Amino acid sequence: MTDISIKEFYKEILGENAGLIDIIDSQGNAELGHFNVFETEKFYFSGKKKSEMTYNRRLYYKISLIKGENLVEYADKTVLIQQQGILFATPRIPYRYTPISKKQSGFFCVFTKEFMSKSKTGLLIDELPIYLPNSDFVFQLNDKQYLEMEVIFKKMNQEMSSDYAYKYDLLRNYVLELIHNGQKLNPIKSAETTTNAASRISSLFIELLERQFPIENEAQVLQLKTPTDFAKNLGIHINHLNKVLKQTTGKRTSEIINGRIAEEAKILLKKTRWNVSEIAYTLGFDEVAHFSNFFKKHTTLSPVKFRN
Numbered sequence: 001m002t003d004i005s006i007k008e009f010y011k012e013i014l015g016e017n018a019g020l021i022d023i024i025d026s027q028g029n030a031e032l033g034h035f036n037v038f039e040t041e042k043f044y045f046s047g048k049k050k051s052e053m054t055y056n057r058r059l060y061y062k063i064s065l066i067k068g069e070n071l072v073e074y075a076d077k078t079v080l081i082q083q084q085g086i087l088f089a090t091p092r093i094p095y096r097y098t099p100i101s102k103k104q105s106g107f108f109c110v111f112t113k114e115f116m117s118k119s120k121t122g123l124l125i126d127e128l129p130i131y132l133p134n135s136d137f138v139f140q141l142n143d144k145q146y147l148e149m150e151v152i153f154k155k156m157n158q159e160m161s162s163d164y165a166y167k168y169d170l171l172r173n174y175v176l177e178l179i180h181n182g183q184k185l186n187p188i189k190s191a192e193t194t195t196n197a198a199s200r201i202s203s204l205f206i207e208l209l210e211r212q213f214p215i216e217n218e219a220q221v222l223q224l225k226t227p228t229d230f231a232k233n234l235g236i237h238i239n240h241l242n243k244v245l246k247q248t249t250g251k252r253t254s255e256i257i258n259g260r261i262a263e264e265a266k267i268l269l270k271k272t273r274w275n276v277s278e279i280a281y282t283l284g285f286d287e288v289a290h291f292s293n294f295f296k297k298h299t300t301l302s303p304v305k306f307r308n
Helices: 006-014 018-027 040-044 113-117 143-160 167-183 194-210 227-234 238-249 253-271 276-282 288-299 303-307
Strands: 035-039 053-058 061-067 070-074 077-081 084-089 095-099 105-111 138-140
Touching (some): 035 167, 084 167, 276 288, 276 303, 288 303
Antiparallel strands (some): 053 095, 061 084
16 A cells, blocks of 8 residues: 555556646645646546556545446445445545446546645634544435536536636635535445455555565654554554454454564664664654663563674
């Protein structure tokens, strides 16, 4: 699982048209953030069934109005969009998206947190119910609901080409209108078995853990250190993660994390000339004493004695 930035998103949908990626920079600046809206068929489908969007964390927000059968996998759930639906993606929750039917249409918009932070409503986007951890973000739409959402997207599309001085304020309002309409909807029930979901969560946890290693320089500091850190990144409750890992590995979440950190500590003590303080820092320990106690608990030796 990798992190996909807004620029990498453009590379994905524009392919060789790399020059068009400059629209990110020409639209505004880091202070203003970024927003854009697209017709799905134009960018993702040209009469052929598109391959799945892999299970990655996207570092931007995306609202997709979908017409066509699709499978969405996230956290411990797999949901099937049967005819038409809407998806509210957030950087907090990685997901995989697989088109099932060949014919796909609709709209989608992408935006950054910085873009929405300029909203005059004072709302913080991550505090809205639809973007809270463990919330559902894929919804089935009936014909009436789809048309209502489509009208908003068409207004967005039209506004992007206007020279109205306050067009980005208006676009923020359209985004909020989509979100508020979405929060009134009922989420689609998961179609996946508990066993399959547990297996996927376990695999993603191990992938997240291992992706942090090996530690290759003193500036590389461990970012995910606690069970809570991993649960947040996977978009599930810590209790659920503990239960899944206990079932699939026979170990508690903290046991797996601490065991891997201890193994990396041994490698660094044996293979590098870094001092104990530097190793402690890269492995996420604020105090050398805390690292020494941790290491001794897992090896019965102090870091210095192990190295010697």
